[in-house]
Amino acid sequence: MRPGFGSAGTRYKASDVGIKMKRVLRTIDKRLSAWLDRETLEDRNAREDAWDFKQTNDLELLDADPFHAEALEAQELLTADPQAAFRLLLGMAEGGSAWCMNCVAGCYSRGRGVVRNDDKALEWRQRSFEAGSTRGLLNYGHSLLRRGNLEDAVRVYRAGAEQDWAPALLWLANTRARQSGNRKTFREVRPLLERAVEKGSPGARATLARHMALGRFGVREIPSGFRLMWAHIERSRAEWRDERRELG
Secondary structure, three states, rough: OOOOOOOOOOEOOHHHHHHHHHHHHOOOHOOOOOOOOOOOOOOOHHHHHHHHHHHHHOHHHHHHOOOHHHHHHHHHHHOHHHHHHHHHHHHHOEEEEEEEEHHHHHHHHEEEOOOOOOOHHHHHHHHHOOOOHHHHHHHHHHHHHHOHHHHHHHHHHHHHHOOOOOHHHHHHHHHHHHHHOOHHHHHHHHHHHHHHHHHHOOOHHHHHHHHHOOOOOHHHHHHEEEEEHHHHHHHHHHOOOOOOOHHH
């Protein structure tokens, strides 16, 4: 970057420009965060997560599960007798049911029908992921992410991204950005987000716009980032109004 002139006409170095730009970007980040917090749909993050989980292969796994009927009965039993339900689900999970593996992981995570055990929850999420569950993929990757195990989380999300699965594309991009914020990493992150946006991911829309608005793909992208963010907010509001109408 070339040296320039300050407001009083004094000359400053390229390094000074970089410092000033970082301050500007921090200000943009704060204002953008405040802007996002004023979205009409207050639980925006939860809604984006819900979209991710709607893309999982739960129904396909359940339809193909040899324990299909028994698994549904055990799930219904969770409310009336969680301990008995957990024992049934655990038996089917140990018998190879990927769908029940997710249920067992959820029980350990919430302490439902069994003493809460986060390590056991992680173990069953890993097993469900390895058994082909995309819900297991997300839950296992998210658990690793919360534990700060970014390297293994990247490995898990990459397995889904290689199948062109939108939630995995988004979370691989998010995790790589957390690993390293340099330009090389963001050159890798951008096509992942753009592909997830093409496949309809609202979380990817918001994330891509945010990175653009913060200048992480170059300062020339900042105006486009704000335009994209506004379009995302307007689309989110329209989707929220549609959902409200459907609910009556």
